Amino acid sequence: MREPRKEDLIEGATGPWEIVLGLEVHAQVASKAKLFSGASTEFGAEPNTQVSFVDAAMPGMLPVINWYCVEQAVRTGLGLKAQINLRSVFDRKNYFYPDLPQGYQISQFKYPVVGEGVIVIDLPGQRSVSVGIERLHLEQDAGKSLHDQDPSNSFVDLNRSGVALMEIVSRPDMRSAEEAQAYVRKLRTILRYLGTCDGNMDEGSLRADVNVSVRRIGAELGTRCEIKNVNSIRFIGQAIEYEARRQIDVLEDGGVITQETRLFDPRAGETRSMRSKEEAHDYRYFPDPDLLPLVLTQNQVDAIAASLPELPDEKKARFISAYGLSPYDATVLVAERAPADFYEAVAKGRDPKLAANWVTGDFFAALAREGFTIETSPVSAEALGQLIDLIVDGTISGRIAKQVFEKMFKDGRDPAKIVEEEGLRQVTDLSAIEASIDAVIAANPDKAAQAKDKPNLAGWFVGQVMKTTSGKANPQVVNEILLRKLGISSAG
Amino acid sequence: MSVDQNTVRRIARLARIAVTQEELAPLAGELSGILAWVEQLNGLDTTGVEPMTSAVAMSLKSREDVITSGNLQAEVTRNAPLSEDGFFVVPKVVE
Numbered sequence: 001m002r003e004p005r006k007e008d009l010i011e012g013a014t015g016p017w018e019i020v021l022g023l024e025v026h027a028q029v030a031s032k033a034k035l036f037s038g039a040s041t042e043f044g045a046e047p048n049t050q051v052s053f054v055d056a057a058m059p060g061m062l063p064v065i066n067w068y069c070v071e072q073a074v075r076t077g078l079g080l081k082a083q084i085n086l087r088s089v090f091d092r093k094n095y096f097y098p099d100l101p102q103g104y105q106i107s108q109f110k111y112p113v114v115g116e117g118v119i120v121i122d123l124p125g126q127r128s129v130s131v132g133i134e135r136l137h138l139e140q141d142a143g144k145s146l147h148d149q150d151p152s153n154s155f156v157d158l159n160r161s162g163v164a165l166m167e168i169v170s171r172p173d174m175r176s177a178e179e180a181q182a183y184v185r186k187l188r189t190i191l192r193y194l195g196t197c198d199g200n201m202d203e204g205s206l207r208a209d210v211n212v213s214v215r216r217i218g219a220e221l222g223t224r225c226e227i228k229n230v231n232s233i234r235f236i237g238q239a240i241e242y243e244a245r246r247q248i249d250v251l252e253d254g255g256v257i258t259q260e261t262r263l264f265d266p267r268a269g270e271t272r273s274m275r276s277k278e279e280a281h282d283y284r285y286f287p288d289p290d291l292l293p294l295v296l297t298q299n300q301v302d303a304i305a306a307s308l309p310e311l312p313d314e315k316k317a318r319f320i321s322a323y324g325l326s327p328y329d330a331t332v333l334v335a336e337r338a339p340a341d342f343y344e345a346v347a348k349g350r351d352p353k354l355a356a357n358w359v360t361g362d363f364f365a366a367l368a369r370e371g372f373t374i375e376t377s378p379v380s381a382e383a384l385g386q387l388i389d390l391i392v393d394g395t396i397s398g399r400i401a402k403q404v405f406e407k408m409f410k411d412g413r414d415p416a417k418i419v420e421e422e423g424l425r426q427v428t429d430l431s432a433i434e435a436s437i438d439a440v441i442a443a444n445p446d447k448a449a450q451a452k453d454k455p456n457l458a459g460w461f462v463g464q465v466m467k468t469t470s471g472k473a474n475p476q477v478v479n480e481i482l483l484r485k486l487g488i489s490s491a492g
Numbered sequence: 493m494s495v496d497q498n499t500v501r502r503i504a505r506l507a508r509i510a511v512t513q514e515e516l517a518p519l520a521g522e523l524s525g526i527l528a529w530v531e532q533l534n535g536l537d538t539t540g541v542e543p544m545t546s547a548v549a550m551s552l553k554s555r556e557d558v559i560t561s562g563n564l565q566a567e568v569t570r571n572a573p574l575s576e577d578g579f580f581v582v583p584k585v586v587e
Contacts, residue, residue: 033555033557038559038560038561039559039561039562040562047578048565048569049562049578050562051564051565052560053568064553064554064555066557067557068556096508097585098582147586150581152584153581154582154583155576155577155580156581156582157580158580282502282506284506292552293545293552294552295551
């Protein structure tokens with residue numbers, strides 16, 4: 001039982017309320033073919049061109065399971081530190097809807113392939129929360145209905161029908177919209193590390209149903225409402241904030257919450273009841289007679305376990321202990337595999353903190369600004385490493401390095417080449433630096449006279465000298481000589 | 493276990509089968525009879541007997557992750573009462 005945090009509580013008219021959240025995430029398995037047919041799962045095809053006779057539920061067609069999808073479910077389960085069930089069963093979940101030609105969805109009800117696991121979510125202020133995973137099961141996706149093409153008809157595309165989904169059900173362990181968002185982000189990161197789902201929320205590869213209830217502190221769980229198919233992390237936050245507030249208003253007005261399915265309307269920023277008639281759901285689950293139980297051997301599971309990559313939590317811990325990075329930098333770097341790998345390539349044989357500063361600082365900023373990804377970056381890890389080497393060996397100053405970096409990013413040239421071709425080598429010749437300093441002091445006799453009493457002026461002089469040397473003088477050397485010439489004790 | 497008329501009406505609705513008021517009573521009787529007949533199996537002691545999942549000893553057949561079907565738009569929509577631009581067209585079902 002978690003102690004509620006003050007900042008997570010919502011103040012109502014009659015006192016504070018606690019939000020309780022559980023999520024059901026549908027993650028599309030990154031497979032080429034569907035769960036029980038050989039039709040393609042490629043996104044964005046012409047309507048009904050990726051529909052086999054199995055997906056269209058033609059009479060007599062039988063489902064045959066795609067073993068790759070089974071392996072991805074197991075792999076995901078292992079990544080969630082979850083129990084793998086060597087025997088699981090496919091059931092039929094019966095309901096009628098035009099985008100479900102079979103009249104039932106093949107899912108796993110009583111015996112899912114993956115049992116209990118856990119996800120540790122990272123929150124601001126180095127806070128972390130363990131969210132329990134109740135289960136993960138394999139099921140078919142439905143087709144897609146379009147309602148805005150025609151005033152009196154709906155259009156149905158079955159391309160998505162039968163695509164493999166992993167439904168990942170959390171325990172009601174989250175207490176704020178921020179935690180729910182962090183949960184989805186972390187789950188997405190893990191799925192992407194594992195390569196079992198591309199995590200693309202825009203294309204619907206990752207969708208969340210959010211269960212929201214509110215209660216008085218320490219009270220029993222309240223009645224929950226389920227907000228269906230929220231398809232962005234931002235909307236998840238908005239939907240939760242709205243729904244919690246709505247429930248509190250109903251309860252404080254003396255009303256009761258009825259368990260129901262609601263829809264989030266991003267344009268209005270509100271949730272709405274999806275079914276006017278309260279028809280209790282009765283899915284009449286029963287084992288699918290077309291499919292035998294799904295049986296795995298421990299050897300198969302062990303082989304998958306042996307192929308797991310280093311996961312974000314472990315990578316983060318290693319970055320902190322092996323490289324001495326701050327938890328914040330480590331969290332930023334491990335959010336995706338590509339930047340983590342990029343960072344490690346830059347840091348290899350170099351000062352790891354300096355490498356982290358460059359990767360998370362100028363490099364990430366340039367990628368974001370120019371619309372590049374790690375994969376399309378014009379600056380390779382090797383080139384960025386060479387740039388850092390030039391700073392460390394004193395060839396260029398940190399300030400010039402920033403200029404060199406921008407040039408590297410623009411035309412992909414080698415840092416050493418840029419430094420040579422553009423004459424950016426740091427001036428270490430003391431007499432040259434001294435000459436520049438003398439010139440600046442001679443040009444500003446008033447300020448030089450004041451500097452004895454106002455040591456802060458030294459900074460201004462450093463700036464002037466750097467300007468006259470186009471930033472190529474070693475700023476430390478400039479500072480030392482300046483202090484001496486201006487008669488300021490170096491402690492000042 | 494016996495089935496009353498309300499249960500028959502509910503099951504018929506869930507299965508989208510039209511059942512008239514007059515049919516409810518006879519159907520309730522027939523379904524109750526079928527259930528009573530099957531219930532005789534409860535008289536057997538099945539302690540320690542594994543649930544049967546197949547008449548023949550065999551394991552789940554599987555396929556590889558290879559695309560083997562598709563581009564059947566015309567065939568797939570051929571039986572539909574209405575289709576347009578490759579879509580199935582159905583009466584509006586917005587909730």
